Amino acid sequence: MIRNIMLLLLCLCTCFLSSCVEQKYLEKLGLITAVGYDLAEEEKITGTMVLYQFNPAMQDVEKVLISKSKTSKGIRLSQNLETDHKLVSGQLRITVYGRELAEKGISHLVDTLERDSSIGNMVYLTIADTTAEQILNYQMTERPSNMGTYLYNLVRQNVESELLVSPTLQEFITDYGSVGKDPILPLLKASDGKVGVDGFALFTRDKFIKEIKKDKIFFIRSLMEDYNAGSVEVELPLEKFEPYLTSPHLRQEKDKVYIMIDSIKSSHKIKAEKKATPSFEVKLKIESRLLEMSEEMKLSDPKALRLLEDEIGDYIEKNIKEIILMLQDEGTDPIGFGTEYKSIRGHEDLSREKWDKLYKDASFHVKVENKIIRTGVID
Amino acid sequence: MNINVNPKERLMFNAFLIMFILHTAQTGVGIAGLPRVIYMEANRDAWISVVLAGILVSIVLYLMIKMLETYDSTDLYGIHLDVYGKWISKGFNILYIGYYLSVTYVILMNYIEMVQAWIFPKMPTWLLMGLLIFLMVYCVLGGIRVVVGIAFLGLILAFWLVFMIYTPIKYMDFNHLQPVLTSSPKQILMGIYKSSFTLIGFELVLFVYPYIKEKKKVLRYGLIGAGYSTFLFTVVTVVSIGFFSEDALLKTIWPVLSMFKILRIPNLERFEFIAVSFWMLVILPNICLYFWTASRGMKRVFNVSQKKAIYLFAVLLWILSLCVQDRITMNTITDKVGTSSFILSFVYPCFLFMLVKLKYIFKKKKGVDV
Numbered sequence A: 001m002i003r004n005i006m007l008l009l010l011c012l013c014t015c016f017l018s019s020c021v022e023q024k025y026l027e028k029l030g031l032i033t034a035v036g037y038d039l040a041e042e043e044k045i046t047g048t049m050v051l052y053q054f055n056p057a058m059q060d061v062e063k064v065l066i067s068k069s070k071t072s073k074g075i076r077l078s079q080n081l082e083t084d085h086k087l088v089s090g091q092l093r094i095t096v097y098g099r100e101l102a103e104k105g106i107s108h109l110v111d112t113l114e115r116d117s118s119i120g121n122m123v124y125l126t127i128a129d130t131t132a133e134q135i136l137n138y139q140m141t142e143r144p145s146n147m148g149t150y151l152y153n154l155v156r157q158n159v160e161s162e163l164l165v166s167p168t169l170q171e172f173i174t175d176y177g178s179v180g181k182d183p184i185l186p187l188l189k190a191s192d193g194k195v196g197v198d199g200f201a202l203f204t205r206d207k208f209i210k211e212i213k214k215d216k217i218f219f220i221r222s223l224m225e226d227y228n229a230g231s232v233e234v235e236l237p238l239e240k241f242e243p244y245l246t247s248p249h250l251r252q253e254k255d256k257v258y259i260m261i262d263s264i265k266s267s268h269k270i271k272a273e274k275k276a277t278p279s280f281e282v283k284l285k286i287e288s289r290l291l292e293m294s295e296e297m298k299l300s301d302p303k304a305l306r307l308l309e310d311e312i313g314d315y316i317e318k319n320i321k322e323i324i325l326m327l328q329d330e331g332t333d334p335i336g337f338g339t340e341y342k343s344i345r346g347h348e349d350l351s352r353e354k355w356d357k358l359y360k361d362a363s364f365h366v367k368v369e370n371k372i373i374r375t376g377v378i379d
Numbered sequence B: 001m002n003i004n005v006n007p008k009e010r011l012m013f014n015a016f017l018i019m020f021i022l023h024t025a026q027t028g029v030g031i032a033g034l035p036r037v038i039y040m041e042a043n044r045d046a047w048i049s050v051v052l053a054g055i056l057v058s059i060v061l062y063l064m065i066k067m068l069e070t071y072d073s074t075d076l077y078g079i080h081l082d083v084y085g086k087w088i089s090k091g092f093n094i095l096y097i098g099y100y101l102s103v104t105y106v107i108l109m110n111y112i113e114m115v116q117a118w119i120f121p122k123m124p125t126w127l128l129m130g131l132l133i134f135l136m137v138y139c140v141l142g143g144i145r146v147v148v149g150i151a152f153l154g155l156i157l158a159f160w161l162v163f164m165i166y167t168p169i170k171y172m173d174f175n176h177l178q179p180v181l182t183s184s185p186k187q188i189l190m191g192i193y194k195s196s197f198t199l200i201g202f203e204l205v206l207f208v209y210p211y212i213k214e215k216k217k218v219l220r221y222g223l224i225g226a227g228y229s230t231f232l233f234t235v236v237t238v239v240s241i242g243f244f245s246e247d248a249l250l251k252t253i254w255p256v257l258s259m260f261k262i263l264r265i266p267n268l269e270r271f272e273f274i275a276v277s278f279w280m281l282v283i284l285p286n287i288c289l290y291f292w293t294a295s296r297g298m299k300r301v302f303n304v305s306q307k308k309a310i311y312l313f314a315v316l317l318w319i320l321s322l323c324v325q326d327r328i329t330m331n332t333i334t335d336k337v338g339t340s341s342f343i344l345s346f347v348y349p350c351f352l353f354m355l356v357k358l359k360y361i362f363k364k365k366k367g368v369d370v
Helices: A002-020 A072-080 A099-104 A107-115 A132-137 A147-160 A169-177 A214-224 A239-244 A302-330 A337-343 A352-361 B017-026 B030-069 B076-084 B086-118 B125-141 B144-170 B185-199 B202-211 B215-243 B246-251 B255-260 B271-302 B306-323 B327-369
Strands: A029-039 A045-053 A062-069 A086-088 A094-097 A124-128 A184-191 A194-204 A207-213 A230-237 A256-273 A279-293 A363-374
Touching: A029 A072, A029 A099, A029 A132, A029 A147, A045 A072, A045 A132, A045 A147, A062 A072, A062 A132, A072 A086, A072 A107, A094 A107, A094 A132, A094 A147, A099 A124, A099 A207, A107 A169, A124 A132, A124 A147, A124 A169, A132 A147, A132 A184, A147 A184, A147 A194, A169 B246, A194 A214, A194 A302, A207 A214, A207 A302, A214 A230, A214 A256, A214 A279, A214 A302, A230 A239, A230 A302, A239 A302, A256 A302, A256 A337, A279 A302, A279 A337, A302 A363, A337 A352, B017 B144, B017 B202, B017 B215, B017 B271, B030 B185, B030 B202, B030 B215, B030 B246, B030 B255, B030 B327, B076 B086, B076 B202, B076 B271, B076 B327, B086 B125, B086 B271, B086 B306, B086 B327, B125 B144, B125 B271, B125 B306, B144 B202, B144 B215, B144 B255, B144 B271, B185 B215, B185 B327, B202 B215, B202 B271, B202 B327, B215 B255, B255 B271, B271 B306
Parallel strands: A029 A086, A029 A094, A094 A124, A124 A184, A279 A363
Antiparallel strands: A029 A045, A045 A062, A184 A194, A194 A207, A230 A256, A256 A279
């Protein structure tokens, strides 16, 4: 009997003592949800941190801390002196890098995120249009309870609706670490009382070199990942559709027709050919639904629809070509042509420098097949 | 000490359990770091090294079991006695006891390092070591049947971890694996050599053999167990190479755990915490088996009671854990033990197989002559 009681007590001990190894009281912690880094004078970096701190007496659970140091963990150390809550980074959701800092390279700051086991690999990385401090400290007209969570949800819902290329730490590290692929991150901008994604930052290695506008991302993303429910706005010359127009055009721009397609299902294929100068065949198949037109058209006419399909395909093809040439010109490769080329090269290894040279001379053949499956609920 | 051991019927176990013993002895802390270690040698053809190493394991395992079948019911300690005689065999047996004790030590220390790096950075080594040793001693005191039970349960309870590799697979880039077969044969051979420390454990069949009921079926089940381990190692290596970029894989100490970092379950954001904790169930059978083998050796060679040997070794292990503090030293020790594991688990058993067979043929001839 006594033996059994002892055994029971021992079992209970394992239940009750298991949390005694390292205590962390939620009320005494400052949960960092977002960090931002900027370039400061004398090789220092300015760190901005957004925290959650739970205190029943306080209304405002958000707090922003700013300080300067040489390393990112040094910033945390000096910020710890400025708050009565112990700073922990397990809830870190998003990091923002200032434009100037990103232009100098961010790999050393990304490295520490990866090294710290308390930070997950699904943290989002973003670039600020001006400084990270401005983004994180921005007073929006409609204030969210926490800037970090707001930015995280902003990026996440856009990734989920396939408007952004997923910018997680994991993907950055993979792109940065492989020969023949460069990272691409969203660019945040704060203006008019709100913070949103304004464009995309293109990288060479870990250096921010060029930004592209948000309407161009479709053409890059379609070659990186397949769409399940994407959408894009296309611009077509009006004259070709003249015979099919039902009413005289209403808009001011007389020679263009704008069309919005959505529910895009796409699949892409990039094939590299083994030659001295690399050449790539890019194929993109799109199935979509027509949602909006700036002019009214007789869509019940199959000819009109065929013409529309072809024209939209041509438009996308043209834009993809332009974008690829632009990327080539800038020497950045977010799509990963280099990894494709590397995988067919056989025994020779491809170094970064070599690929940089080869990329400049590479040629691309783009082919887009477009198909409109539905035109909404009306013809 | 006798060459043959004939344990009591109630201490023996069924042959199919050898599957579980070999597999759990093979998978331990090693698998968490395996992809990186081989990738450093064989580059993107690392998985070929693993497959080849697995085939090598099967061959050595086959030779071992054939060697055991020459006798009625013996273990490696007994074979040594038969081949080398009373005194030289003692030397070899002590070597093996020391070897298994150091393997236990290395596994424990590496697991503790893993816990400290991922979950409890402030937890002192001696405390964790004490707790794990306590658990291990408790298991081993129960005898071989309890140890085998732990192996069985350990596999069943940790089996679901295998499915967790599904999320990383979604993030794989198959371009990382291509082009295939570009590494030189030397690189691939080095890869095999480096993976040997992770693959050891299959040679424990040399020690548990006397306790198996249906000795005829050992070969079949043994090969299934080792084959499953090879399969698992290959999958993990392939996924790691596809998942990580080359630079990242060379830097990551535990690629398998780092892959778990991207897993996210709604009410459990950081899955790797669970993975590291559950890893204890993976290494527990591991250390129990090695520890049992070492303590069993003490009984066979010096005829001391196994209980005393267990207590002695437990204290020894705990004291040794106080000596090593940093990762670099532990790495050197792991490397040293790894090197000896290649010799003691792969090379030497083949050599012993030949000796045993020669002796057998010699004896037979003599018998015919007389």
